[in-house]
Amino acid sequence: MHEQLKQQLEHAQAGDRGALARLISVLESGGSDAAILERCLRARHGGGYTVGITGAPGAGKSTLVSALLGEVLAEPGRVALLAVDPSSPLSRGALLGDRVRMQPHAGSPDVFIRSMASRGHLGGLAMATRSARRLLEACGWPLTLIETVGVGQVELDVASATDTVVVVLNPGWGDEVQANKAGLMEVADIFVINKADKAGLDATRRDLEGALASLPPERRPQVLETIATEGKGAAALWQAIRDHRAAITASGELEQRRLAQVRSELKGMMDALLANQVQRLFEGQDAHARVLAVSEGSLDIATASDQMLDLLYDQAAGRV
Amino acid sequence: MHEQLKQQLEHAQAGDRGALARLISVLESGGSDAAILERCLRARHGGGYTVGITGAPGAGKSTLVSALLGEVLAEPGRVALLAVDPSSPLSRGALLGDRVRMQPHAGSPDVFIRSMASRGHLGGLAMATRSARRLLEACGWPLTLIETVGVGQVELDVASATDTVVVVLNPGWGDEVQANKAGLMEVADIFVINKADKAGLDATRRDLEGALASLPPERRPQVLETIATEGKGAAALWQAIRDHRAAITASGELEQRRLAQVRSELKGMMDALLANQVQRLFEGQDAHARVLAVSEGSLDIATASDQMLDLLYDQAAGRV
Incomplete structure (x- = not known):
């Protein structure tokens, strides 16, 4: 069994996406094989970057992520997407629709898309997602996007374990976002007001900037506007993510974040x-x-x- | 130091209320003295009964508890009251008003009233309250009422560690109660609709009985109405508590509850x-x-x- 896992890992590291998908299923199931696999995964120093994208259901995250993938793929390189849904009991459930919507990119050899769902053990999904992230890094994927559905505690846990956290809102906010405002303020590196053509944009921007004003300027997240269905703002978002990465790399904050991530994990x-x-x-x-x-x-x-x-x-x- | 604690405990067991109050402060502080004191406290089999009274702030719990104390004291016997406030950072804070309101009973030699507040360590208040309950039992107090302010997780934890749980509502309910409805349904042995002279009584009773209809009849809590400011319904509440105690004692459920309490503690x-x-x-x-x-x-x-x-x-x- 151990040998078989090692072989699969070698295949996944050589670029076999089927092997990669099977190994993520192993991590998701959380059994003894997952524990064995964990022992084979070591961080590659500076070898991978992770972007978390979170926000209330219906905020248009999947469409935004799809547009963002288009921007990423305009340059050479590969990108992985983990779509995490704590409310979905099985991998092939609620997110199938999102994956279908992604199909233009899903067909690309430079993209790996996978949904992660809970197998029922408490905290297991957040742990499995972090393990999948390590697996992707160990297999040489240089960039991983982690999209979470919703803004509950599990989603915030997942998001806060990434290097750049993007929080997606809409004009008018939403009850769920309001209820988790403090948590979102704490984790966000970039705010995106998606569906920026809808009524209430100015009020939402004012609310948001008012709430952010209490943060010191160097920690104050950028606020962007997008209309993901038309691809508007996706290039600016990808630029903002690269700017944030460059800034925290230069300041040494990235290294501190990584240590804090390992510590908490x-x-x-x-x-x-x-x-x-x-x-x-x-x-x-x-x-x-x-x-x-x-x-x-x-x-x-x-x-x-x-x-x-x-x-x-x-x-x-x-x-x- | 150990000797001093032992002496204080002997005094408290002999009826010294000052010593009892000082020992509760020791438990509240949660330090090494608390750990030593814990080791001196053993359950007295069948020796004490605890009633939890919980509900949203403003539901009139303190007035109701005061009326209930009047009923309890109409018969021979002693009663202790622990008033638990997770939001109050110090013992002498928010609850002072309630304690003043209680003064008619606080003067009685058969009543011991004490507020419990958080000293800042997570989960510490629930643990300290349980320890204080054990101390009261070890000192021979046959009945302890535990009043909690609010319906959050700490309050429900405290309430669920008592033998009979009374949940206090008002006509019209309240947002906080609605949000914790499932939790309240789970812990309640008796529901009290206090301020029963206010508008919305019938609708609240209908809502409540509708929600309770899904429970098997033998587990369905009684629903009482009180107007605590006039003392109305207090005698019926005290009778309902005694009936519940008699029923769970006879059925063996009390013993099971006690084991579950010890287990969880x-x-x-x-x-x-x-x-x-x-x-x-x-x-x-x-x-x-x-x-x-x-x-x-x-x-x-x-x-x-x-x-x-x-x-x-x-x-x-x-x-x-």
Whole structure:
């Protein structure tokens, strides 16, 4: 099994897109094969750049991403797109429509498009997306766009793990965006007001710039306007992304962001493993006996907690 | 220090309310003294009963609780009240008004009233409130009311750790209540529509009973009406609480609830301790070196996570 994964990885690294797609499915499933594969993925220093594109459903992100892909592909190079949908239970669900809409680019040998959906384990989607990003980097894809559907916590987690974060709004905003305003302000590097031909553009720009005024000038995101259905503004967005990349590379902020990303990802992995171990411990007799003892008053809960942690450490160290 | 805590506990158990208040402050502060005190607290089997009272701010909970205390004190016995306010940064803050309003009962030797406020550590308030509840039980207080301000996650966590949960609404509901409807439905044993003389009573009762109709009859909460400012309905509420207690005691559900409470509290304690240890580990050089190595591509993140967990276990076992 291990050998087979290694072979697939070699094929994916040699440019086999079928192998790449299969390996992403492995990461998505989150099983023991995913854990083995993870151990084969190392960062390539400076080897890949990731752009997150997030915003409320209906903001026109997919159309905007499609227009953006057109701009990216006007120059030589390859680009991967991960479309992340926490609300879709399976890979082939809600995003199929978006993928069809993308088909002009999906046919290009320089584009790899893949939707990522939840397989039901909490936090699993954000982790799988980060792993897929590492896989793409390890396979030499120089640029990855990560499009998230919605502005909930999972989407913000995913977006905040990218190098440049684009937040897409519409004239008039939306309830969902208003509710997550603080979170969006915190992660956005570039704001795009898409559907800029719709009523309410000026008010939205005023609202947005008012909210951004509290940030120091060097951290204040650019605000762009696009009409994605007509391709208007896509070139300016691609330029803004390249400008942001150049600026954070020169200032050293990119390096700090990458360290912060690794740090948070490493912590997330440890937290998930520890939570699993605690969960397993609570399914056993040792936990049940202690819960009973505390409930009956023959043991205090702090001592019970200490004893359970000792059990956890012993199990982890293979001494039980 | 240990000796002093033990003495205070003995005094509190002998009925010294000053000592009891000081020990609750110790638990609230969450330091090493709190950990020591925790180890002295054991459940008394069947020795205490806890009623949670929750609902949106302005629902009239404090007035209702005051009326309820009047009913409780009409019979012989003692009662403690913990008023929990996650939004208040200090004990003597927002709830002072409520405590003043309670003064008729606060003067009684059979009543102990205390507000609990956050000292800034996440989840700390819910844990401190549970510890205070155990302290009250260990000191022989047979009944504890826990009033929470608001219907957010912390409040629901606190409420769900009590034996009978009363949710207070008003005619017309409120936005905050609507947003947390599912959570409230899940924890409520008794619904109270307070301010029942206000417009919209019938519509609220219809909405509520419509939402509750999906529950099996034996799990469907009673819906009561009160006008707390006039004391109307308080006697019926106290009777409903006693009926609920009798029913879950007879059916064995109380025992199951207590086990589930201990289980979730024990898990919460372990999670908090592990999170602290991970946090400490990330403040050290070992973590920093690995984050750099992953970032530079000389180490994969899954192996880094394994190594960090081994360090954590070694530190915990005192081998480093």
